[in-house]
Amino acid sequence: MADGGVLAVLAGVVALALAGLAGWFLLQRQSAAIGLTNLGTAAARKSKSVVLTGPMGAGKTALWCYLRFSDTSATQAVPRTQTSMAVNTSEARIGEANVYLVDVPGHQKYRFDRDAQLAAASAVVFVVDSVQAARDVRLTAEALYDVLASDGLQERECPVLVLCNKQDSALAASNERVRAALESEINTLRASRQQALDSLGAAAHDDADKASDFLGFEGKAFSFEDLATPIQFNESSMALGRGAGGLEMVEQWIAGALQ
Ligand SMILES: Nc1nc2c(ncn2[C@@H]2O[C@H](COP(=O)(O)OP(=O)(O)OP(=O)(O)O)[C@@H](O)[C@H]2O)c(=O)[nH]1
Numbered sequence: 001m002a003d004g005g006v007l008a009v010l011a012g013v014v015a016l017a018l019a020g021l022a023g024w025f026l027l028q029r030q031s032a033a034i035g036l037t038n039l040g041t042a043a044a045r046k047s048k049s050v051v052l053t054g055p056m057g058a059g060k061t062a063l064w065c066y067l068r069f070s071d072t073s074a075t076q077a078v079p080r081t082q083t084s085m086a087v088n089t090s091e092a093r094i095g096e097a098n099v100y101l102v103d104v105p106g107h108q109k110y111r112f113d114r115d116a117q118l119a120a121a122s123a124v125v126f127v128v129d130s131v132q133a134a135r136d137v138r139l140t141a142e143a144l145y146d147v148l149a150s151d152g153l154q155e156r157e158c159p160v161l162v163l164c165n166k167q168d169s170a171l172a173a174s175n176e177r178v179r180a181a182l183e184s185e186i187n188t189l190r191a192s193r194q195q196a197l198d199s200l201g202a203a204a205h206d207d208a209d210k211a212s213d214f215l216g217f218e219g220k221a222f223s224f225e226d227l228a229t230p231i232q233f234n235e236s237s238m239a240l241g242r243g244a245g246g247l248e249m250v251e252q253w254i255a256g257a258l259q
């Protein structure tokens with residue numbers, strides 16, 4: 001009877017150990033599948049971080065796929081993507097540089113991830129849906145404002161490429177039109193954000209009293225020229241891909257920005 005009890009206890013211990021081992025194994029597989037091992041920022045890496053950001057559906061993940069798989073046949077067709085539910089990260093080789101490519105989902109709930117990634121960015125590609133921007137530029141202007149005013153970006157003079165994507169569409173606005181529309185909309189946004197701060201009083205002003213919170217110069221209409229960050233506007237089409245789609249231009253810009 002006593003031997004039976006010891007055996008039962010031993011069997012229980014072995015079963016528990018096996019269950020623990022199986023759980024650990026499953027967790028490892030799950031982590032690898034959803035890329036948990038890749039969630040760190042560039043701070044922990046040697047390669048410089050390039051952050052792809054911008055509103056939902058603009059083409060960030062499509063661009064990320066192209067840049068990541070630039071030496072494979074995946075470059076021949078527009079990558080099939082869907083609304084991102086997590087930050088995508090990957091090491092990639094662009095020109096002579098090893099880069100840490102970060103694709104941040106456009107949905108507002110990822111804004112803290114975006115700000116954390118921007119804080120470690122060496123270069124930023126802000127992807128715009130040029131069809132959406134031609135219809136209503138407000139959403140894009142708000143997202144760009146947040147990026148340009150994000151902590152430390154102006155102080156670090158981090159280069160920004162505004163990529164006016166979806167140029168294959170007949171309804172797409174050109175990069176000149178997007179630039180002018182964004183400049184004017186950011187001017188309006190700047191005034192309304194300032195007014196909101198004024199109405200909240202001195203405490204809010206103290207909180208927001210950083211050079212980067214106000215874009216450009218007070219008393220002067222907003223101009224991209226007035227920013228410390230070098231900013232460039234270009235056109236692209238992930239649907240057209242390499243060659244006509246402007247992918248090489250993006251790679252050259254990234255290589256130049258990281259030098
Ligand atoms: N016509 C056209 N469609 C494009 C282009 N680039 C991306 N798309 C499509 O637009 C949709 C959104 O592209 P994504 O790359 O998933 O957009 P995203 O910026 O990652 O969007 P979120 O993850 O929601 O922030 C997909 O159906 C793409 O195939 C383009 O240049 N032209």
Ligand SMILES: [Mg+2]
Pocket residue numbers: 060061062081082083084103104105106
């Ligand atoms: Mg995406």
